[in-house]
Amino acid sequence: ENKLCLCAGQFRGTNVHQDEMNIACNKNTVPGDKSAMNPSGIRLGTPALTTRGMVEADIERVVDFIDQGLKLGQEVQTLSGPKLVDYKKVLLEDKTILPKLELLRKEVEDFSEKFPMPSFQEI
Template identity: 60%
Template sequence: MGLNGSRAEKVLEDISIACNKNTVPGDKSALNPGGIRLGTPAITTRGLMEADIEQVVEFIHMGLTLALEVKAASGPTLKEFKSTLAENPSFQEKLKLLRENVETFAQKFPMPGFEVF
């Protein structure tokens, strides 16, 4: 998508989707990873089925699309990316709305070991 793992991780974490930046084959430096790692055991343990996972993928796609918008509006560094994301009211509103949608969706699936979540 033209997005590195650090930028993807930042936006996805901000919308309550846990992931880790991760190197992928072809990366020139581990300091600038080109991918992310998503853990499916966390969602299957909560009872998500195939159709639910398709919704999760849609949320991830929306988050990465937002990250591309921020990247286009910011400078080349991760610091500038984070600053643009934090200081732009339009981006903050989009983050808030997407985070609310993700959290509302996630509330339908109980978290093992927690009676109240």
């Protein structure tokens, strides 16, 4: 069984800040997008989570992390305006945003350390 969710919305810049939080997200085109090069949807799936041993309560926590990340992204967008170069600068340099990003990154790292990758050996 494969659970998959396609979320349509304005997720521009999502990969930028989700990567900075150590969360992998796949962007997807959705009906109404003007270009496949700039999709406005994200695809979320559970196989990678359940393979690592997560259960429903853990996945709810992951959803909370994603929600916090999207809200942080909206905050960054408000400060930066529409240009991606300005978005990245605000995300990585703004004194009000950076502490929130670092806290969320640490929470994600601490949580994910409980769920090692199968067949992955540290060198």
